[in-house]
Amino acid sequence: MISSMTGYGEASREADGMVFTVEIRSVNNRYYKSHLRLPDLAAFLEGELEKILRDQVARGTVGYSLHMKNLSGPALFDIDEGVIQAYLRRLEGIGKSSAIPCQIDLAGLLSLPGVVQPIEPQDEWVERMRRMVMELTQEALVELKRRRLDEGRTLAEDMQGNCGVIRKHLAEIRQRKDTVIGEYHEKLQKRANELLSGGPLRLDEELLAREVAIFADRCDISEELTRLEAHIVQFEAQCRSDGSAGRRMDFISQEMLREANTIGSKASDATIGHAVIEIKCAIERIKEQVQNVE
Numbered sequence: 001m002i003s004s005m006t007g008y009g010e011a012s013r014e015a016d017g018m019v020f021t022v023e024i025r026s027v028n029n030r031y032y033k034s035h036l037r038l039p040d041l042a043a044f045l046e047g048e049l050e051k052i053l054r055d056q057v058a059r060g061t062v063g064y065s066l067h068m069k070n071l072s073g074p075a076l077f078d079i080d081e082g083v084i085q086a087y088l089r090r091l092e093g094i095g096k097s098s099a100i101p102c103q104i105d106l107a108g109l110l111s112l113p114g115v116v117q118p119i120e121p122q123d124e125w126v127e128r129m130r131r132m133v134m135e136l137t138q139e140a141l142v143e144l145k146r147r148r149l150d151e152g153r154t155l156a157e158d159m160q161g162n163c164g165v166i167r168k169h170l171a172e173i174r175q176r177k178d179t180v181i182g183e184y185h186e187k188l189q190k191r192a193n194e195l196l197s198g199g200p201l202r203l204d205e206e207l208l209a210r211e212v213a214i215f216a217d218r219c220d221i222s223e224e225l226t227r228l229e230a231h232i233v234q235f236e237a238q239c240r241s242d243g244s245a246g247r248r249m250d251f252i253s254q255e256m257l258r259e260a261n262t263i264g265s266k267a268s269d270a271t272i273g274h275a276v277i278e279i280k281c282a283i284e285r286i287k288e289q290v291q292n293v294e
Contacts, residue, residue, distance in 0.1 A: 004151035005060035009144030011136040022136040029061040058244035169275040228259040246293035
């Protein structure tokens with residue numbers, strides 16, 4: 001079954017006094033694109049995570065976020081007291097030279113560059129963290145793909161419903177198209193008889209038949225109807241397919257609209273024209289939904 005490009009997955013776990021949370025969101029995009037937000041301690045995982053996401057998601061913009069919350073584990077930062085002392089000396093010197101009272105706020109000092117530094121964790125802890133993040137990423141991806149499949153199922157049902165609408169109007173057109181030729185013949189013959197009724201001239205049946213044949217050839221839409229029906233069959237098969245089908249479905253829907261436009265331009269009949277309008281409306285609804293398909 002097809003998948004939507006819109007979804008959300010989340011996974012969270014506590015270990016070593018830390019809470020790790022992975023969130024993955026995806027939205028529509030013609031191509032694959034990703035945005036990763038990682039803490040400094042986990043920045044080295046960016047390449048590996050990017051490869052996992054690219055392998056699992058074919059299309060869409062993917063937003064990946066990793067959150068790490070320290071509950072009772074080791075501190076993940078250190079305060080450089082030497083840097084603080086250097087700031088204090090500079091501030092005191094400025095206060096004395098300018099005769100301005102200097103009130104120093106320690107909390108404000110912590111926000112200055114270079115005061116708070118991330119610690120270098122031990123290799124063993126780093127490896128445990130990597131395994132944890134990868135496991136949570138896979139769990140979040142499973143949830144993301146499940147939700148994308150659920151929405152894809154809804155999209156497929158809607159698009160197949162529109163395919164049914166197209167089929168209904170195609171049947172009306174097939175039933176009507178042969179009648180149009182007969183009506184044109186009768187209309188042309190009646191008009192000719194009216195024009196010739198006041199004089200000695202008589203109607204040339206061979207000429208009338210040739211004119212009707214030219215009209216029938218110019219308005220013949222049999223091939224277009226056959227191709228459009230074939231496109232519908234192919235499109236419905238893509239709705240039931242697994243994997244990334246969005247690009248193929250987009251191309252097929254464009255071909256469906258092309259055939260509908262040709263039918264509308266060739267058929268010189270109001271009833272057929274109305275049916276073509278309904279068909280084109282259904283195809284446009286399909287094209288809108290296809291933009292959500294992976």
